[in-house]
Amino acid sequence: MKEGHYDHLAIEAKWQKYWDREKLFTAKTGAKAPKAYTLDMFAYPSGDGLHVGHPRGYIATDIFARYYRMRGMNVLRPVGWDAFGLPAENYAIKVGKPPAETTKENIKRFTKQLKSLGFVYDWEREINTSEPEYYKWTQWLFKVLYDNGYAYQKEAYANWCPSCQTVLANEQVANGRCERCDTLVEQKLLKQWFFKITDFADELISGLDKVDWPESTKVGQRNWIGRSEGASLKFQIPNSKFQIEVFTTRADTMFGATYLVLAPEHPVIKNEKLKIKNLEEVAQYIETTKKKSELERQIQKEKTGVQLEGVTAVNPATGKEIPIWVADYVLMDYGTGAIMAVPAHDERDFEFAKKFDLPVERVIKGGELPSTGHGQLINSGEFSGRNSMAAAADMAKQFGGKMQIQYKLHDWLISRQRYWGAPIPIIYKKGQPMLVEEKDLPVMLPTDVDFKPTGQSPLLGSKEFQKDVEKKYGKGARRELDTMDTFVCSSWYFLRYCDPHNEKEFADKKSLKYWMPVDLYIGGAEHTNGHLLYARFITKVLHKLGYLNFDEPFLKLRHQGLILAPDGEKMSKSRGNVINPDDLIAKYGADTLRVYEMFMGPFDQTVAWDTNGVTGVRKFLERAYKLVQERKSALASEDSSVHRLVKKVTEDIEEMKFNTVVSGMMEFVNDMSRVKDGGWTESFVKVLAPFAPHLAEEMWQKILGKQKSVFASTWPTFDPSKIAHTTVVIVVQEKGKLRGTVNLPAGASKDEVLTAVMQDERLAKIAKMASREVFVPDKIINFV
């Protein structure tokens, strides 16, 4: 057997059992020690298991949990399963077993994988969103929202995925396609349940100022919420009772509005009383846009449209009648689904006007058309001469409009026509919805269901589901058949972790007060406009209703970077480039995998997997193991290198610069191999411990002979006075170019440095030729 080799399988199994037994990471609610709530975005237990990319974030939180523990903090590091939802259900359909069964199997497999990586989760707090003990409170949450007017039902166009056979929230549609299966999404008019997230739009924006999150994530949320200030204006259709309401951020350009444009879905078009002369042509246009819709909207943005013949509207500013068009560059989703077109000062309107030869009226002085900036108003009646920015509000008011704030954010559509989710706790009686009473929660998800999606809710055929409903709620009572979006389940799970087994409340106030908010949250950046927004919204609702004493759930958020396959592509089963952690753990050990993933590159950056790099890390661990064995009994005092190492590791962990922690430890081991001194071993094992916990525990207890876990020890401190080098290398430069170095005791004066320089013939020559020199103590002397 080679030197330094260790039996990772035996060592890792042994210490994993030991940590379980010792319960070192069981969180204690109410303990005096400062709390550290360290959280991963919980996993959905898919059929594929973990690939090597998944644990990257978990390794980081595990490092923090162990590090905080050693710093004497009361650590909460919980684990659970986002078990409801489409991926789990689709997998179940694929293998032809009920999702409850496959989910259980998958969780078992995931659990084994997570344990094999040596993660110290507090398994006593494990939760599973698909179990009644959990979803009872998801349903309770729905009830709280409904009772307070934050949950409502409405008929509206909704994103329908024909493949998943369900509606989707806006956040689950990307480029007009279903985020899960990439199918083109259709618009369907349906009666659905919504959460009023738009009520919190402003708070969701302002709250971002008080959290420590990546700037890109904050920007992403602000853009998604899409707040803009403007005015709502009304355009009368002559000789009718119809008015077209538009939203504009540029009320100041009203005098330049030469036509109106309606979105194809605009309801007024369907009204027969409008007497559109070319109704057939219009209907045809609407039909074609519906078909092409999202697909052709990509980059080819050639404007199309049809005029509503025989119909005009009056511009309230000019009093002139202007034409009305239908065009798909106006979206029904945003504002009122209608715009006033100002071709002189808007690029899109300009393009449209050019194509269809519509009049262009300049109302702001200067610049080539279309000019989109502000400036002095012209051709604007009594407003001419004023600054456009300052005049906007006055103008809107003058012509019957009002100032208004508009958001891109829509209310959150939470109904799903799928089986594997929490049932919505609603009963219909004579078509009227009413809440299931709290004492009757949870509404159990039935098992007598063909869970394959059909477009109808799979719960439709269940007898079990409707059993006893009439007995409780009277004749004709029927349960709501849709289930909730899984993002509802995951919008509050971090609260449940504080008190996961509570049967009376979603979590008791004391536990919430003690643990929340989450101190460090790590997960993927893809959740920016989904989970992270929803979780903040739910927190704000519960805060407003007095259930919580904070209104931001995650104080510090960081995203781990993606790990790509060695070919530089995303890992996926279909590409066949997936690297499985199980194989690596079997061959090299969990410690090696952990350290390598932290060593690969900056934590938040995308990196490609390189299995060759893994062997380098394994070699490092073996060298370290061998060295600790050799030096354990050497008598010596700690020298400056170990103080420097402790400083570097401590500071870099805090900044999440794990890659340099590892390289720092590697350098240290390389240096120490040349020194016979052994006074550093304890501190070294301690700083290694969060990264390679099994090997460090082995070193600590078996080599250094300690009786207790290394994680029960205290994190080493460093003495700044011992860090300074006693001798320093001073760089000698000529006009900034390196010419040589001199070695001197630290703190040498300029004269002492000059004396040293003069002793070197070559450097002395340079010094004599210089007119002056720049001296930086202990660093550099530059002759100019």
Add this chain to the structure above:
RNA sequence: GGGCAGGUGGUGGAACGGUAUACACGAAGGACUUAAAAUCCUUUGCCGGUAAUACGGCUUGUGGGUUCGAAUCCCACCCUGCCCACCA
């Protein structure tokens, strides 16, 4: 089109006003071995120069600027990745 993050050896990256290329991978050579693997040792930015040293020059996407000194700060441009995208 907009926003954000980046561009440093053959590769992942380090340094983020003060010796650029730490650490690791890969590659080359050597030791051990019948041999291979493993391990250990040495070399490894580019160009010139030399028998080999010595020695010199160049180099952090491109071009400017600030500075005694710039990968690092400022300006302009080019390229890559991610997110958003006809949002009125």
